[in-house]
Amino acid sequence: MKQDNKVKVLFVCMGNICRSPTADAVFKHQVKAAGLDKHIYVDSAGTHAYHIDESPDERAQKAALKRGYNMQGLRARAVQLNDFEEFHYILAMDKNNLAILQDRCPQQYSHKLGLLMSYSSQWDRYQEVADPYYGGSHGFELVLDLVEDANQGLLRHIIEGSTEKRNQGR
Template identity: 35%
Template sequence: MISVLFVCLGNICRSPMAEAVFRHRLTACNLEQDIQVDSAGTGDWHLGKVPHEGTRALLDRFGISYEGMRARQVSIEDYSKFDYIVCMDSNNERDTRAVFGSKSDGHTKVFKFMDLLPDKKMDDVPDPYYTGNFDEVYDLISLGCERLLERITHDQLEHSKV
């Protein structure tokens, strides 16, 4: 089974939105049994809380479930548990790598979400907790999740050729 972890700062806005959108896409493609998805935050301010009301309202508008999602903090165990660790911004990537320390086995891929969208010419997914622009974040996440699924499919095809 392939596993994906989305990481943001508090795990209440961007990363749970990405988790929900990606799960929704996987279900639509009948891949929910093949790819495991989770999200986490680098900070501990919102541990155990449901996604932000702005994220929930937006997901409700698009009919995307966030049932059972609760904020948690990224941990060192996530390094070996997940194949793709997708960070919403440069600070999240730096802080996530710091949690993992010197671990590096070539298996886990840690990268920024916006690496999936080089045509957007943005380094980071804006944090709607501060900007209030949940629609912009949803548009980026929706497209990025599509590209992530393409990347995973490509990686799996390449792996099967070896």
């Protein structure tokens, strides 16, 4: 990890009330469990301003809480232009939101954009985290399954990347 400041990760979905706050809460939990919360900053946002300042969807919160993830302090916000400069990883939940981010992103920061599921090690058949908003509780459980795995891969990637940089400095 960077010595001078934190690695910053932004999870993005459409409204920032289901998938991206779930990824946010899960990753914060994983980062803290790894003892890296002083080195990694986590946030989430939406490509659309539908739910600004709202809490995450109650169904998402309920599913997350069953697995020990607390989403209470999270509030929806929209992606801002300065996020592209500020964050090191800007990870969309699906291809539609990735395309929106690619359209908005200044060219010099486009290398920061990607799909969260590209870090998954167990869910090869899923390239995206589907929006559970209009479905039943199973969708929220699947979001958690996908996000838990992909976030572990992301955390490994961040740790390995920082180790490589330290080794190159020797």
